[in-house]
Amino acid sequence: MKIYDEKHIKNVAFVGSHNSGKTTLAETMLFEAGLINRRGTVEDKNTISDFQDIEQIRQTSVFATPLHTEWRNYKINIIDTPGLDDFIGEIASTMRVVDTIAVVVNAQHGVEIGTEIIWEYVDKFIKPTLFVINQIDHPNAKYDEAYNSIVNLAGKNTVKIQYPTIIDGAQAIIDVLKMKAYKFGPDGGKPEKLAIPDEHKSMADELHNELVERAAENDEALMELYFDKGTLSEEEMRQGIKKGMMNHELFPVFCVSALKDMGTGRLMGFIDNVAPAAGELKPEQSVEGNDVVCKPEEPAALFVFKTFFEPSVGKINFFKVKSGEVKVGDRLENSRTGELESLNQLFIMDGKKRESVEKLSAGDIGATIKLKDTETNDTLHTAGKKITIKPIKFPDGRIKKVIQPLEKKDEEKLGEALKRMFSQDPTCEAKYSPESKQLILSCQGELHLSIIEWTLKNVYGIDVELSKPKVNYRETIQRPANANYKHKKQSGGAGQFGEVHLKIEPFQEGMPEPEGFNIRGKEEVDLKWGGKLVFYNCITGGVIDARYLPSVLKGILEVMEEGPLTGSYARDIRVMVYDGKMHSVDSNDISFKIAGAHAFKEAFLNAKPRLLEPIHDLEVKVPEELMGNVMTDLQTRRAIIVGMDSDGKYQIIKAKIPLAEMYKYSTNLRSITQGRGTFKTKFASFEVVPSNIQEELVSQ
Structure with a gap:
């Protein structure tokens, strides 16, 4: 396989809510580039991305899956992510290593709950971002509403590159950057390129001029050109759009039908010639305070962003080459352990398919196997050249359950299985509580919990019982x-x-x-x-x-x-x-x-002994119109509201709540807010338990 340099590698994450079409879009891009001969579908359970058994059973992405394609002398590494926030760890680790984030929005529904939650992480990582409105050909598509929902989410920095229309009874896309119309046949595929029809000329010109202005705003030299000429060339516009994206101040919007392969080639072309390459972004700082420069001549530094266990292979570590280059046989030092690790094999991963390569250069994403003691968030670097990439901060678990095997003989086996699973997914963990003498499992939600339970049963052969944890009183x-x-x-x-x-x-x-x-x-x-x-x-x-x-x-x-x-x-x-x-x-x-x-x-x-119960500081973020229902529910849980704040169209309710009343709160909040509410808690203090509750606890 051809080795690409940091100027010709584009790393893109597909994020968005459940059923927005991310997996289908990734599949179509691989097909469009000729890397696969036949497109699979989620329904037929034969896509390159969703290949795990649990994903095919549930017909939804559970894991972030790295893929790649090659298009017009560029390599595009694509990571297809889950759309449910129960798997936010997969999304967060992906965002940490990609250079561009593509937010996929369903044209039928616009920005949904999952996208709203994911957008908080987009804002946190401040990566170049574009939007893709998918399923524009669906009978129930509402493009204008979908676009407006993106504006409500991302603000005034949103700008149209394309919009859909019908030309001569056929699905078409008007592109206001290239000022062309793309007309598709009933089965999609390669479009017919046309001049923009007269009835669309006025709107296209208006959007084109707006795009010119927005592109010019991001660069003083372009602004002077714009004032001199009154317009910009397509190449100059690309420069301005790229700078706007890199400053997180411009969010281009595209439209496609991933299922029918409409607009995907044009999207890939934009990623190629506008989206920033790995070597064009600002160097990040290491933990040691030094710039990590994405160039092949620098000392090698690999950042492990994902770990996966495959039954027939063992542990697979996915990494991004942050600087330098690596070759098969290299021995690199783990900055956490100080131990040397041998890279005996290097791979490019496309779902379950592994393609061996001899070398990977700065900016590229790859995988290796059989590393002794390297985990997610570790940095491997040239021996003696200490480089530690800042780790991903994974969210704490939101629900807790006692976990124990149904068969006592499986206790040791359960411990080993959980160790592997937590290596693979740092957003869940199990800790033994000496106080309650229970093994407490924490994870992101009920769906996350069910995936853990399924994996233990079907992958590791362990039946477990999950129950309510004891509250540790004083x-x-x-x-x-x-x-x-x-x-x-x-x-x-x-x-x-x-x-x-x-x-x-x-x-x-x-x-x-x-x-x-x-x-x-x-x-x-x-x-x-x-x-x-x-x-x-x-x-x-x-x-x-x-x-x-x-x-x-x-x-x-x-x-x-x-x-x-x-x-x-x-x-x-x-x-x-x-x-x-x-x-x-x-x-x-x-x-x-x-x-x-x-x-x-x-x-x-x-x-006169008294029980003290743990009290947590609770912050609940909910849409303003649902605030009343959430506050009513909190009052039934003995919570005391201590303040409120606003964050755009959301309200943040601050409360103090007994830990004993937090059981199943995640599930209940999701039900009350249709999944749009999120929360976080932190231990605050121990306070006296009400007398009636103390009597009940003592009698128990």
Whole structure:
């Protein structure tokens, strides 16, 4: 295969909502370029892109799939992404490495929910972006409405390059950059190029002049040319459009019928000669603060943006060559581990098809297999030339479930399977909670969860049970209390004896030292689960030897680790040990540990114990017209609204909400807002649980 340089490589992501036609458009572009002889369809389950079993079963993209095509001396790397935000990790990693983003919009529906959510990531990455209105030939197509919805999304920087029409009863596209009409036969394919019909001349001229002005705005030299000549040539317009796209200040709009292969060749031509090449974008900065320049003569740096496990092959790492070039047999250093990795094979991937290559140059996208310890977000670089590409920030999971195998014998197998799956998809993870003694799975939504469950069953042969996680409460006290306990045990040989008298109080930072005690020592323990235990030695007269006090403290800590009320961690308590007894022969560490634990537990239950629940800061972003329904639902979940903000046509509701009320919130919000609402949470504090709920939890 021909090796392309950074000036002739175009990396494009197809993004957009579910059913917008991204996979069909990618398939048609490969067909148009002659890389495949027959176009597959999603319905027939034979597209190059959606080749995974789960994608064919659901007839929707689940994974981002790299493809490539060659067109007029350019290589176009295409990454077809899922359209559902449950798979936002696939979309985010793709946007991170491409140079142009093509947002595909269905002409029947315009900008949909998925596109709105994806647009937030487009704005975050600030990549050159164009829009493609698909299915213009559909009987229910509403081009003008679809275009207006794009303007509402992207703003005044949207500009038409094309619009659809009918010429002599046939589907046609008017191109106001080239000022030509393209008329298609009933089955699409290569169009007939025509002069723009008289009835469209006025509108085409108006849109052309607008495009000239918008192109000129992005470059001072072009603006001067425009003032001198009153217009720009097609080549000058291309320069202006490219600069506008690179500044994220111009969003060209095209129209196609991907299914009928109408307009795809023209779209590919625009990507070739206008969309920025990999080497034309500004260098990005490495973690070390240096420019990573996309040129083959620079030190090599590969950024791994995706990992996939294929049963017959093993781990496949997908990467972009950020600088330099790589050849088969190269040994590169992993900036995270410091270990050398051998690139024994290099591939260009087209779905499940792998094409071996000997070399890849700066700006290109490829894959390799059998790397020892390289994962998504890792950088491989020329040994001794430290380069770390800034990692992709993946969103935290929005729903959590307890996961466990139905068969106990599958526990180890489940752990290995989950490790592979999380290597492949960093937006989900499983962590064992020592507090609740549960394995907690977090992911992006119910659909994401069902894909995980399907994969475990059908790929790894593990049946799992998913259930509601326990909420990790905290226990504390509200008033002082005294207690004492004598531990005495005699059973043949050496006995056990220890007696402890203590007082406990609620602890707050900055409070004065306890009164009425002769304080001989003080120890502050920062509890690993949050809060403090402050332990005072107030023993006088040597009634308890100082060497036994650490054992008393140990006994108290053991009780705090499994609180007397519900078994939850206890926190924010101070303890004054002020009296007791010991025996010259029978006293030992275990005796005082037991006595301290029992005395503390008794005092705790007499100190008006209270449960504390985790409270999260919640931000919900919803369309303004749905705000009332969302707020009503939040109030039923014991949430307290603390503020509101606006973001365009969206409102952001800020609230504090108990974690216990967040279960299935993602599913409920999606239902209330028809999928248009999004949210994020962050732990804020522990607060007192209402009395009626505490009683219920204690009884449970």
